[in-house]
Amino acid sequence: MANSGSGMAVDDECKVKFMELKTKRNYRFIVFKIDEKEMKIAVDRISQPDDKYDDFTACLPPNECRYAVYDFDFITAENCNKSKIFFIAWSPDTSKVRSKMLYASSKDKFKRELDGIQVELQATEPSEISLDIVKGRAL
Numbered sequence: 359m360a361n362s363g364s365g366m367a368v369d370d371e372c373k374v375k376f377m378e379l380k381t382k383r384n385y386r387f388i389v390f391k392i393d394e395k396e397m398k399i400a401v402d403r404i405s406q407p408d409d410k411y412d413d414f415t416a417c418l419p420p421n422e423c424r425y426a427v428y429d430f431d432f433i434t435a436e437n438c439n440k441s442k443i444f445f446i447a448w449s450p451d452t453s454k455v456r457s458k459m460l461y462a463s464s465k466d467k468f469k470r471e472l473d474g475i476q477v478e479l480q481a482t483e484p485s486e487i488s489l490d491i492v493k494g495r496a497l
Contacts, residue, residue, distance in 0.1 A: 367398040423461040
């Protein structure tokens with residue numbers, strides 16, 4: 359289904375892998391990218407369930423936009439184990455203007471395709487998605 363804002367379709371694998379992350383916890387994170395030739399959003403990278411947050415941030419390209427979902431585990435003030443699924447829109451200042459525009463115009467529709475997102479973060483540099491920021495948004 360094409361996105362009316364950008365004409366971007368969402369590859370079915372994106373939804374399948376997201377459901378596996380959400381229900382089976384097969385992955386810690388999934389990174390998505392826009393394939394401009396195909397005009398669709400596709401899976402770029404899938405993690406292992408035991409990958410750490412540093413593994414996630416290390417796979418975000420410094421000069422290219424990406425979308426990502428991250429299953430963040432944390433302990434509440436009441437000492438309960440919880441997790442929240444974060445949607446991260448990665449759009450570094452150094453990426454191409456066209457790419458930033460494509461990602462910005464496709465984001466809301468893509469996010470709606472991934473039912474179960476609990477927190478959204480926008481980031482243009484690594485400090486905006488530091489572990490401290492993620493922890494603060496999770497609580």
